[in-house]
Amino acid sequence: MRASRGMWIIVLAILAAGGFAVCAPDAAAARAALAPEDCVKCHEAPPADVAEGGGKHKSDVTCLDCHAGHRPASKSNIPRCAQCHEGKPHYGLKSCLECHRNPHKPVQSLVLAPKTTEPCLTCHTDQAKQLKENPSRHSGQFCTNCHDVHRKVPDCVKCHRPHSAEMAQGDCRKCHKAHRPKAVAYGADVPNRDCGACHKQALALLSATETKHKSVACVKCHENRHKAVPECQQCHGSKHPAAMMKKFPKCGMCHNVAHDLNHWPEGAAPVKSKAAPAKSGKKKP
Structure with a gap:
């Protein structure tokens, strides 16, 4: 009886061991299967960084898209950036x-080394083109001389004196674009005082005149492009007979400069046309 009972115990032990052997791999596999929400259970900082500033690392991928597997089972679970980022010069x-x-917040953690230019231009191609096609002292500067922090736009007055004490940072950008500063262009919202900061005499004359030009904005005549000088006929048409215009082809010959119409300084006078010398009326002998 005791022998029979002992035999049954041995049989049951063997069956139990066999069942464990069959179930153990499935249980181990179940324990090894990871989900993205498992990562934060041990790794607190990286998921927090992704949540704060992951960009597309937050919206387009999960932890397991980059980190395939986990150590020690997976010894190469730190990916190369080129695994996903390819096809653009910057990624080279x-x-x-x-x-x-910090790859978990790649833009927020961006730190630029001093005297850096070439890496910047692999992304900012429009700015590179403007600097090349519009040579100025800015063209010879390192990008990081101005942009020492990514996406930082410095105040022009940090390096440049404003044209007048009334000018603020916003006024600079109305006429000067940082990557082509000498290609001065402006809109209709630039006030006369800004123009007069450089063109002092012209503004003084325009402010003192009694003609209708006094109420006209500088940018109305000198439209869009710096140093553009319009023809008077663009606004005034042809007011005088053709014969008179032939004698006096330039409006200023009679009307003085546009900023000071019909006002001649003391001792000065309109330019006279060069008329043909009068005939004496005497007949040749």
């Missing part, structure tokens, strides 16, 4: 982490 740069210090 080496040592991504020199600038993007």
